[in-house]
Amino acid sequence: xxxxxxxxxxxxxxxxxxxxxxxxxxxxxxxxxxxxxxxxxxxxxxxxxxxxxxxxxxxxxxxxxxxxxxxxxxxxxxxxxxxxxxxxxxxxxxxxxxxxxxxxxxxxxxxxx
Amino acid sequence: xxxxxxxxxxxxxxxxxxxxxxxxxxxxxxxxxxxxxxxxxxxxxxxxxxxxxxxxxxxxxxxxxxxxxxxxxxxxxxxxxxxxxxxxxxxxxxxxxxxxxxxxxxxxx
Numbered sequence: 001x002x003x004x005x006x007x008x009x010x011x012x013x014x015x016x017x018x019x020x021x022x023x024x025x026x027x028x029x030x031x032x033x034x035x036x037x038x039x040x041x042x043x044x045x046x047x048x049x050x051x052x053x054x055x056x057x058x059x060x061x062x063x064x065x066x067x068x069x070x071x072x073x074x075x076x077x078x079x080x081x082x083x084x085x086x087x088x089x090x091x092x093x094x095x096x097x098x099x100x101x102x103x104x105x106x107x108x109x110x111x112x113x
Numbered sequence: 114x115x116x117x118x119x120x121x122x123x124x125x126x127x128x129x130x131x132x133x134x135x136x137x138x139x140x141x142x143x144x145x146x147x148x149x150x151x152x153x154x155x156x157x158x159x160x161x162x163x164x165x166x167x168x169x170x171x172x173x174x175x176x177x178x179x180x181x182x183x184x185x186x187x188x189x190x191x192x193x194x195x196x197x198x199x200x201x202x203x204x205x206x207x208x209x210x211x212x213x214x215x216x217x218x219x220x221x222x
Contacts, residue, residue, distance in 0.1 A: 042161030098155045102210040
């Protein structure tokens, strides 16, 4: 079974803080994704990575950056957290293509005060 | 095994036409169905549907879900060349996102 883990389930930060969300997958998947999920807005892609050190912007990359130094780890960084970044953040991975089944981690619920 | 099937596989229309894309699914523990548009490397989110019979609209695009018959449709009215893309539906049940086969839409002037 694919296992995708995220570093925190709940996080509370203050406006302006730098926030790191970590994601690790154990199935040697090529692709990794960061989404945010908001009520009524569904699942929106922030960034994805199709290889180590490779990244591409998704639907809503503004205010975020990512890092993929190792194949199994994909980090999402909020350089200066703002209240409109309060959301559920979900990491996913897929073996090859972005249209293949993506496996999700449990999510991190981030509250920015 | 969970399955998401889309039809038609391919569609060619002229600008101004209205198109209907179909998505049927057979999944255990259904939670929601998502529609995406893919023009480049990764799909762009369009709609998330969780309840039957409630239409979601965004400009010329609209979508509806029928949980009894296990299908969804995506309508695009007054198509434009910029609507040319692959449209994907996907079953999302919080630990997996399973994509359908996709419908390639080509809109000619």
